Amino acid sequence: MPPRIVSDRDLLERLTDVFRSAGFDGTSLAHLAEATGLQKSSLYHRFPGGKAQMAREVAERLGDEVVKNALAPLESDGPLQRRIEKVGRVLTAFYEAGAKSCLLDTMSLGVAGSGAEDALATAASHWIDAFARVAAASGAKPAVARARAQDAIAAIEGALVLSRVTGDRRPFARAIDRLPAVLLGTETNTRTKER
Numbered sequence: 001m002p003p004r005i006v007s008d009r010d011l012l013e014r015l016t017d018v019f020r021s022a023g024f025d026g027t028s029l030a031h032l033a034e035a036t037g038l039q040k041s042s043l044y045h046r047f048p049g050g051k052a053q054m055a056r057e058v059a060e061r062l063g064d065e066v067v068k069n070a071l072a073p074l075e076s077d078g079p080l081q082r083r084i085e086k087v088g089r090v091l092t093a094f095y096e097a098g099a100k101s102c103l104l105d106t107m108s109l110g111v112a113g114s115g116a117e118d119a120l121a122t123a124a125s126h127w128i129d130a131f132a133r134v135a136a137a138s139g140a141k142p143a144v145a146r147a148r149a150q151d152a153i154a155a156i157e158g159a160l161v162l163s164r165v166t167g168d169r170r171p172f173a174r175a176i177d178r179l180p181a182v183l184l185g186t187e188t189n190t191r192t193k194e195r
Contacts, residue, residue: 011036011046016058016103023106024055024116052115055107059119062103067123070094071130080138084180091156091176098163098172105161127153131183138184152182 006014018027018035029051033040047053073086095102104124107116131149132142140148159175162168181187 006036006038011038012058012061015054016061019055019058019107020101020103021106023109024051025109027051027055056115056119059103059107059116059123063119063123063126066094067126067130071127074130074134080134080184081180084134084183088176088179092173095160095172098160098169100160101164102157102160105157124153135183135185140185144185148183148185152179155179155182 014036015032018031022031029040029043032051032054033043036043038046043054044050047057049056070090071087073083073090076083076086094100104120107120128146128149131152132145135145135148136142155175155178156172159171162171178187
């Protein structure tokens with residue numbers, strides 16, 4: 001029987017799912033072979049650098065493709081609020097309403113020396129920059145726009161972690177619902193003064 005042919009895109013999607021659910025340290029070559037349907041030797045043929053190369057390519061894909069595609073609505077025409085809401089819908093679909101983890105979270109530990117850490121930092125920078133541009137377009141000064149972008153991402157990432165740990169997806173839904181208000185600076189501050 002001839003070997004199964006797996007396209008590069010499909011292969012990276014399958015690898016992404018494994019790293020997304022198990023992280024770098026929790027992913028074994030056996031997991032990767034099982035998920036892709038390829039023998040370990042075939043994986044090494046495609047990725048001579050082994051698991052580290054796979055992690056790097058998955059992280060690069062996150063920055064090059066997924067983050068840019070998810071953030072594409074921000075560059076479209078129309079009111080800022082609507083563009084941000086579109087991004088919220090794309091992120092909701094991508095993370096399956098909070099059921100899937102984010103690679104920035106699951107792969108941020110254990111990748112030292114793999115080359116993936118640079119790609120993860122680049123992906124995070126793309127995300128921060130895109131959100132900061134929208135916040136700046138609403139009239140925020142650069143430092144405030146960047147802080148809003150970071151706050152929005154922190155809320156989404158934190159909600160994904162909480163959803164994974166508790167099984168409750170509502171925090172993710174709230175983070176997405178609040179996204180326009182956080183980026184546009186219309187969210188009311190709910191902090192109370194310490195006494």
